[in-house]
């Protein structure tokens with residue numbers, strides 16, 4: 001006869017893993033799930049996913065062909081040659097020089113490219129502008145890097161003097177910059193990015209240029225390519241097919257660097273952690289036009305951005321800057337005096353949730369380190385997922401409930 005001893009094992013978890021946890025969006029998913037399970041209709045403007053009504057031309061058909069041809073062997077650790085060649089050709093057309101397919105590593109979305117970069121860089125300080133997309137912070141925390149914050153200014157642009165000072169006083173392993181920017185929708189000016197490149201080079205610090213929203217820029221004045229100033233010999237360019245190609249679930253992104261040493265270690269991580277990204281989806285993308293379908297996606301999102309901008313006319317909502325890129329509206333919400341910190345952090349969220357059909361956004365404090373209280377009065381609303389008529393409904397419900405500003 002078996003006896004079972006109720007032996008309690010003390011589970012030990014590394015600080016690395018503990019530091020690499022917690023996702024605001026995932027927590028919100030639970031909140032959304034709870035509302036849905038009660039049969040409550042909601043408008044979910046929290047997730048950064050693409051519009052399910054958009055299909056990138058050619059991809060599905062190629063994927064079917066790939067599956068039918070039983071193409072599914074282990075891929076090259078850096079990605080299948082044809083896809084890297086397709087990406088290289090695109091980058092060269094865009095103006096990047098001296099690139100070969102060896103300078104490209106396909107990853108499981110842009111997120112893995114960023115994780116791998118955090119993995120290979122030394123554990124010294126990393127400069128991350130706030131507000132930021134959470135994983136850029138958690139990855140670096142996981143590797144115990146000191147995170148030095150610099151805040152975007154009131155125009156949502158980089159504070160270059162501050163970055164220069166931080167680099168002067170710290171042993172830094174990287175400067176992270178994301179443009180078009182999540183959550184503000186800002187696109188940093190060409191001039192400031194050029195200067196950032198110069199500053200980083202002066203301090204011999206690599207730049208991590210996160211362009212996950214590449215192609216989703218709505219204003220001509222800020223529509224330029226980083227090939228005009230980014231030196232890929234000492235920096236990383238990260239891109240993704242999740243947003244511009246509406247392929248988030250296929251998990252495809254890539255990192256480009258002409259630095260052989262960086263690429264060697266990035267591809268080793270890729271090999272050791274994953275044996276490469278799944279080959280059928282790579283193959284499906286390898287022979288399609290990677291840019292021809294983007295203008296339509298961009299036009300679609302631009303129209304939706306313009307609809308949601310209607311919130312700026314509503315009492316209590318102030319959008320400092322219309323988003324020039326990405327898929328988010330970053331709006332300030334007037335907060336009454338005398339609230340506790342928690343009440344301030346969740347005020348805007350609850351306000352939108354209180355509408356006739358509850359609207360779910362992401363509270364601003366999720367885009368900053370825990371001790372930063374700069375963004376309590378902000379909320380991020382995604383305009384990609386829900387259809388235009390539902391975005392209009394958000395604006396109409398808010399106008400009805402809170403009234404229009406007197407100058408409207």
Ligand SMILES: Cc1ncc(COP(=O)(O)O)c(C=O)c1O
Nearest residue numbers: 109110111133182212240242253
């Ligand atoms: C700023 C930023 N970088 C990178 C990513 C990574 O996206 P993915 O892993 O889907 O390519 C995201 C996704 O939301 C993002 O917002």
